[in-house]
Amino acid sequence: MAKQLEMFAQLDNSEDKRDVPPIPTQLDQLIDLDPDGPEPEEGSAYIALLKGAIPSDDNVLKDYIEIVGPRMQKEYMLRAAKGSSIEKYAHNADQSMLTHVLNGVFPTLQIVRESEVDLSDIEKQIYLIAYTLHDLDKLVNVQRLSVADANRKREFYGYLDEWVERLHFDNFCPEYNTYREDISYLILNTQVKYGADLNPQNFDRQLPGNRHEFLKRMCRFSDLIAYFMKNPASFLERPDISESLTHLSRGKLVFTYHKVSENRGMLTNVINNAVLAEMRDNFGWKPFLFFPTGVTYLRSRNLDDKALPTGDDIAEIVVEKLKTYCASRLEQNLNGFTRGGKGFKYADYYDAFFQPHDMLRLIQKGCFKILRQNKAPSAGKRLVKLQQLQMEGKIPEDISLDFEDDLRVDQLAEYLVEVEKLLGKFASRESVASEILAYLDLQEWHGVFTSIPSQGGVPLPWYFIAGKYLLRNRGKDENDMRDLFEEVTEHVTQVFAEAIQNQPQLDSFAALRNYVKRTIDINGHQHIHQDFQAELVRYTNTKKIGRGSDKGCSLCSSDFQTQESSETDVIFAPQVYSNKNPINSGRVRRGICQLCQMEMMLRQILIRSRWNLVGAGYESVKIKWLYLYPSYFFTPETSKIIGKAYQNLKSLNFFDVRRKLHRGSAATDLVELDEFIIDTETPDTEKENLLKMDFSENDLATFYFCGIPTLGTRPTDTESWAMPTFLAFLSTLAFNAKVVVTESQVPLYHSAEEFKETVVLNAPHPFVTHILQKDRLRIDEIEKSLEKLSAIYDLNIDAFRDGAKPQWQHLNSVSGNIETDPLYVFHYLDVFRRKNKWDSFPKPRNGEIFIPERYLQFYETLGGDKMSLIEGIAQRCFNFYGPDSFNANSILKVIALVENVIINSEPTIDPIDLKWEARGEVHNLMQRVRSSRAQGFARLLQREESTAIEALVNYFYDEVFMKDYKGQRAILRTRRNRLNAGINAWYQANWQQFRKQKNEEATDANN
Ligand SMILES: [Zn+2]
Structure with a gap:
């Protein structure tokens, strides 16, 4: 390990890093420390986005979201419908009451809409009230609610009225009192468990019986789907769900699905998006439920039976989608173009996406981007080197070495060497070089050109040529230079067109095609099958030593071929996470499989970062990945919200949270803290620190994740877990989703089916467990955890802040001490007082809580008894x-x-x-x-x-x-x-x- 660190330290200072935008070391640049900053808007970002995500012509649903939504969010978001830490329910995966309601309402209304069933406004209102309150027994914590006798009836209506008022359903439906018994009939019959209350005589209902039957079906279907649809094909195991669909849609709709057998993050998103677009656009399937590992669709029964795509078709569609995504991003962002000590370079993966002609044009663009006007030229240094060689007799004495130290020399030299290298793959490099020299009318220097040694990879011969050319063609401005490059490109690609054509095309995506065919299942048509034979061979090879040995992938356990990664691919440091590296092997990088390489490439290309985080740069910011999982799916509406919220996600500034908490915001207001991470508009990418997927708005992802870098000089591990931990809890609120935070770039879980908790912190720094006592938290533990974290962080800032720097590195000792004795809270209050040289505490201002009062609250929050x-x-x-x-x-x-x-x-x-x-x-x-x-x-x-x-x-x-x-x-x-x-x-x-x-x-x- 020490050896590895040493290597990174060297890389850090190497010339390679020279032109990379530096990672800021001054946190002051990153934190707006303005105590009188603008007040954040009241209300939650989630509800605001929800309003924009529902069909615009559904006025009842619009009222529901606007009037009931904010109330429901407060009351339902952290209340368990399924799961929780309570032993009786713990075997179920967590699902909040809010999700349970929305995941019932949206799909049911979509079916009603798609199958053009008539539903009056009042019927829709009754359904919405009834289904939203169908777990009334859980809300009031009374079992077996009933209206079977007068006493129980009074009790039931007492509870119902209370919750109707609490959620503002009386505003939503002014006729509530008229239809109260219709609603209670539905509530008591949504779940079959009540049973006894099916007797309609117990209810004085206004709607006719057949309408009740339909609304009852809607309620039951909502409940079934929200709870039992845990993967895209779950309906296969629940015939009652498919039957309900037939009834609700009057026989018009059936379920279909596509499913992938694993989740690798970016790659899986690309596969899901490609298949989704194909099935939607060419087969008329309507996306219905979104899972990280696939989609459930609604298909019209009367659609023609069209043959489903074969595995090869799907593989082709995916490869095309991936190429389109990547090529457009690369063209726009020129990821992985850098200038190192030896010259200009770009990542290997470009070859997979661009033909030689397009690639040359991209290199031109890259040349002008990397070697910019205000950069110092290297031409002078290269000239000195050439003169040295001349003195050593390696260049004839009579050659005058007199070109200028000018950036244009750099640009031209670096470009020409790339042309030589690229076309040299199709014809000999000598012939390409001769052609360029001829075109520039510099054949006279051909002899010297070939005699100059390319020292340590520095293209000295081309510096010589570029220098000579610019001496002869003085006064070229940037436009002239661009024109020149263009002409060279056109000329050489024409000359070598035949050679390029004759070169057999290499399929860079063979492994991907193979993978897609093996992992995708469309409506049972493509059967997922693991290649056990290949797996066995790979396993046997991992045990071999020497030739033919294959150490296996250090990140995943796939049977795909592994190879050592090059530095431009490594946007993370596998050795940090892997426990599979052989001890004493002296290998810093170890093999990763073709798929993990593909995933890394995709993250480099499709994840936006304002920092150039390659190799050591990536290592030093100690990235944590935050993965969002639905519980258990997103609907078209909620996935739209997630998509929008994700785009508007911004780095958390804890000072904002602190300001709000100091004004006396209680724990019940925590749901409104989401405004601190969800902006009202997409944050400026130039200023945003998070690493986010760069998808267009029309291309929703099915699985969302982002990278959280730790900024500052040599951040400690404690610091690197501070914000990700807090964000994990805040994100479950902001996205109404489950969250996993980990250092692993391979998602820990394929889908939400695989874990029960709402927040999972994977191997966090010990300070986290000092504070929370655990690293996996159930839905009913979220609120308390967020309170505890806020208290410790707030206290840490009071006691240790240095200007705008929160000094999170103290979190470990602070939380450790407080865990040992909560009275330490007051010790830190004293540290805070002495630090400010206060004799007594200042009077509170702007409605803030008096400091000692705040610490008394901390003490209780943190377990003081x-x-x-x-x-x-x-x-x-x-x-x-x-x-x-x-x-x-x-x-x-x-x-x-x-x-x-x-x-x-x-x-x-x-x-x-x-x-x-x-x-x-x-x-x-x-x-x-x-x-x-x-x-x-x-x-x-x-x-x-x-x-x-x-x-x-x-x-x-x-x-x-x-x-x-x-x-x-x-x-x-x-x-x-x-x-x-x-x-x-x-x-x-x-x-x-x-x-x-x-x-x-x-x-x-x-x-
Ligand atoms: Zn792998």
Whole structure:
């Protein structure tokens, strides 16, 4: 490992990195630290996007989202419909009530719409209310709701009315009271389990019976589909779902699907998109449910039976889609074009997407992009080198080496060598070079050109030629240069056209074709089958040593051929994640299979990053990948929201969250924190730090993920997990989806079917488990976790921030200490106070919470259970003693005295004597206070005081020292500062209650 790090350190400083946009080391550039920054808008980004995602002509649905949506989000988003940490339900995968409702409503209404079933507005309203409240028993936590007798009926309608009001259904449907019994009939019959309430006589209904039957089917279908559709073909195992579809669509629609057997991230998205477009556009299948591993469609029963595409057809479609995506991105972004010490270079994968002519034009573009006007030329350095060679006698003496140190020399030289290299694959490099020289009318230098050695890969001969050419053709501006390149390109490609044509075409995508054929299943037509024979051969080869050995892929366990990756491919560092690298092999890079290479290439091309994160650059930002999974699918509507939210996703600035929390936003407002990561518009790509997929708006992905880099100079592992951890929790809220955060570029799970939790943090830094106690969290644990993280992060910033730098590297010690003893919260409050050189805490401004008050909340959030002890001490102390200021010494004067007496006493002392001694000391202090020899106030009359002092001393000795500190003086000594800081904070937040008391007494005394 040490050796690897050393290598990266070298790479870091190598000349290769020179022209790469530097990763910022000043966090100040990245964080807007403006306490008076614009107030974020109220309301949630999710609901705003939802409004835009539903069919524009459905007014009932529009009202539902606008009126009920925001309420539902608050009440339903973190409430479990399925799963949760509760043992009874834990075997089910998590699904929030919000998802359970939306994933029932949207598909059902789509079927009704597609099959042109008549549904009046009031019927649609009744359905929406009934299905949204069909889990009323869970909402009110009462089993077996019923209307079978008068008492139970009253109870049921009480609950129903309460929830109708809570979700604003009375606004949504002003006729609610008229149709209340129709609704309750549906609620009690959505699930078959209620059974007994099927008796329609128990309901005074307004709609005719046959309409009820249809609405009941809608409700039941919604419930079935939301819960049982866990993969694109789940309906095959549930005949009741297919039957319901037949009924609801009046026989018009059937289900179809396409499915892939695994999920590799980007590659799987490309495959899914290609197949989806094909089935939708050429077969008329309507996308219905989106899974990471495929799509369920609705197909019209009366569509002609067209033969489904074969495996070869699909493979071709996928390859074409992939080429289109990549070629257009590459043309636009010129990914992987860099200038290293030896010259200009570009990634190998370009050859797979471009014919020689197009490639040359791209290199031209790259040349002018990389070798820009304001860059320093290398021509001068190359000239010195040439002169050196001349002195060594390697270049004839009579040749004048006098070209200029000019960027145009660089551009031309670097371009020409690329032309030579590229066309040299089709004809000999010598012939290509001669042709170029002839075209530039520089044949006279041919001899010198061939005699100059290309030292260490630096194209010195071409620098010589370019220099000579520009000496002869002075005064060319950039446009002239571009024209020249264009002419050279046209000329040479024409000359070598035949050679290019005759070259047999290499299929760069053979492995991909093979893979697609093996993994895709369209409606059972293409059967997925694993190639067990190939797998066995590969496995056997991994055991071989030497020739014919194949170590297998270090990332996945596929049976595809592996080869060592080159640095331009490596946008991540496999050795960090792999445990399969042989020990002492001395190999930094190890083999990865063709598919993982394809995936890496796709991430390089299709994932946008403002930083050039190749090789070591990638390593240094310690990327975490955040993968979003639906629970258990996205509908066309929700996937549109996810797509939009993903595009508008921006880096989280924790200072914004902090500002909101300081204004007293409670945990119930957490759902609104999504505005901190979802912008109202697509963020400026030039300024965005996240690594995001670059799909067009029309091409929705089926699986969303992004990379979170850690910025700053040499970030620690602690820092690298700080934002990704917080984002994981925030993202489940923003996307209403399940989230996995990992360092692995291979998705940990193919689909949401494979894990039950809502948030999975894969092998996070230990600070995360100090705070959360676990790294896999169920839906009912999200809110508490977010509160805890917010508290620790907020506290970390208070205590350790350096200007705009949050200094997350302290999170580990902070969370470790607080886990050991939550009273450490107050220790950090003290650190914060001292750091600011405050004598007492400043008055809150702009409606912010008073600082000590905030820390008392932190203490409880973070598991502190000694609040009653602190209160017990404080109440008894400030009952008789009034500090003269908010300075900690003055507040803690009496308590410190009692503690000192106990700590300094002999362990063998009789407790009665010890208490006497403590009371005496406090009494003396109060005497000095009374005679103004010590600062402070006496709050009680002298005769009342001694009883009060005794109460304090007894409480402290019995409850604090003996019970809590087990009578150990050493424990009291080491922990007293934290305890005292807690008492101080409590007093700061509660002092007014004592003043009031005193005033009342003063009034009493006067009367
Ligand atoms: Zn692999």
